Amino acid sequence: MSTQEWSTGPYEYRTQEGRMTILGFWIFLGAEVVLFSTLFATYAVLFGRTADAPLPGDLFEPGITLAMTFLLLTSSFTCGLAIHNMRAGSLKGLITWLIITLALGLGFLGFEIYEFVHYAHEGATLQSSAFWSAFFVLAGTHGVHVTLGIGWAVLLLIQLVQRGLNPVTSRKVFVVSLYWHFLDVIWIFIFTSVYLIGMVV
């Protein structure tokens, strides 16, 4: 382990450990891209294989998915504001914007759970057909990621309150922000290639 430290620049990049963790996390996100690509490919292959279950076009609604998209995209923006405040040295600003981000994330999750329950009532479940299996696993994996991200960020909020801003806490917050933006990117693909295409078929 090395101890090369910088005395200027953003907190999270000042220690060798911080720089390595951030690089490692970027590489992990690369692996996550492959994971989601595989799920998207699976979904594409199984598209249209609905068997006796309802068609996606009968169930997908523009209103609810637009609301979800709006919530998640806004949360990405507020997450950026949180990091901006962190860089400016404002612990209070960081915590405030982070809490707003998580609230938006929770709103997204609420809609998603409502949506899944609604589809199940209409007869489209994980078990109904290959298409719906692929849909629920793809959207569900994203949802589980969002849930884990919220839990993770809550732990970091507690640490921020306990310890304030230092190279370790800022590194942790920065990494969770990378994760959050990544989930947003994935959602954009889900919104377009799953919901928008699904609505017209």
Add this chain to the structure above:
Amino acid sequence: MKLDEFFVTGEPLIYGGMVSIVLVTSAAIFLLTYLKRWGWLWQEWLTTVDHKKIGIMYILSALAMLFRGGVDALMMRIQLTFPNMNFLGAQHYDEIFTTHGTVMIIFMAMPFLIGLMNIVVPLQIGARDFAFPFLNALSFWSFFFGAMLFNVSFVIGGSPDAGWTSYTPLAGAALSPGPGQNFYLLGLQLAGIGTLATGINLMVTILKMRAPGMKLFQMPIFTWSTLVTTFIIIFAFPILTVALALMTIDRIFGAQFFTLTGEGMPMMWANLFWMWGHPEVYIVILPAFGIFSEIIATFARKQLFGYKAMVWSMILIAGLSFLVWVHHFFTMGAGALVNSVFSVSTMLIAVPTGVKIFNWLATLYKSRIQITTAMLWALAFIPSFVMGGVTGVMLGMAAADYQFHNSYFLIAHFHYVLIAGTVFACFAGLVYWYPKMFGHKMNERIGKHSFWWFLIGFHVCFFPQHFVGLDGMPRRIFTIIPEWMPLNVISTVGAFGMGVGFVIFVYNIYYSWKNSPRETNGDAWDGRTLEWATPTPVPFYNFATVPKVSGLDAFLSMKKKGETTFDETKLEAIHMPSNTGRPFIMMGILFFASFALVFEWIGLAAVGLIGTLIMMGIRSFDYDEGYYVEVDEIKKIERTVRGL
């Protein structure tokens, strides 16, 4: 669930297995208690974050797995030699070829190579540990518990029996009910977490922690092979993660991905599996190339010929490895155009591989070769591997593949590449780096005996399989027709020859521990790269002072200049990570969760999963920043190990 459904009953061989598991476990518990070694086991091994110790644990586990996979292999050979004796029934034979393949690839070849990478890579680049030592321990325990989960299946619940490729619909819930296939899915999933984490860990280590001055194109070739391998791991393993997860969801939660109902698509499994599976075979062969390159350069006493070509050919192989997966199922009927494209991309791989073969030959050309045991393995690798390569190109021709597909010709081909490539490399690498790991060499005379038994046994075993395959013998059958008998008997004789070679190899570990002279300096083979610059045994911090590197073969130029890794004027306190038992506990809990999921005890599995999440939360609040080794202590340690 009744007890006789939980334990496997009715097979004498498996009863024998149970008895030996109980005996070995009680013997281990007795010895640890009698010698009062429990504390030692916990403090020195189970909680360690030292890359060298973790590497040793990887290699020990891999050797145990090689034994298990080898016993499976010998049982198959006995069955095929005496097909009418009912040594193994059809069901038991299916289980054994499944576990043989899975154990050898996932739990033997990969951990063996990752173990060597663990020990050697930080030493070769002048680093004091991995980038993330905690994560490294986590990776090891995830592999270890994954392997345990998979291996326990043969006494509890029943082994998987759908082949290591587990093609659907056969492996689906409808045709393979029961826990067997779940063991495969969750054992691999658990171990896969660790493999991905190791990939990321090693990549960051190599990119960020090289000694000052060491450029990428000045890294030792084994480190390069590791870097390229981590790239493949990071981009291939998530595909396996998804494939396994989808099949698990199919089997346990009733989804329809690979089923025959609900418009599922069974052949999608073959695609997903091989999109990971083909890169996987390069994950186990590229490090082998790296090991042989190191050994050949050391014992030919020359700089590796065509270093840059070697590196670029590995990068090219890594890229191509993602573009050939369809050649595993040409007969699926994807159409002439698709098959042709994958046929051509498959044959293209022969080009960079050929470049490597000629570079090794050119390194050997006009050199003074020292015939050590490690070098013998490397020299035997070249022609044996080329034979596997030639049959590989034959199999790559889609039209001809319709003839070879699923025959013993294929079996011969991949054993020629995987044994002559990967297994030889594991043995060679272990012999070569053994003095660095344990402070003494392995006995050369016994080592050569083991080499010749294994090499000759290998060719006697697998060479005839080409012909019995062309004669029409398909793989994965438990009985044969009389025409195939003679060649099968020869094969079995060879297999036992390899078994003898392995036993001699293991005996050599014991013999050398008792009798080999201890190393007095760290440079056992007059080496060229930085791992040989450290003293033996290697202090836990590896390098007292990290050398400045200005070219290839860094240690060679250090020796010329009379430099060492102990420069008293430049000593500084060294920061090291603390030991921790959390990786062991966390993965133990995840093992519990996976075991529960295998039997579809959803409640218990959820409890285990929550336990794992709690452990992750605890880790998040852990601000242990390690400790410093003071200059005086470094001086004391270095003077002792260097005999100053």
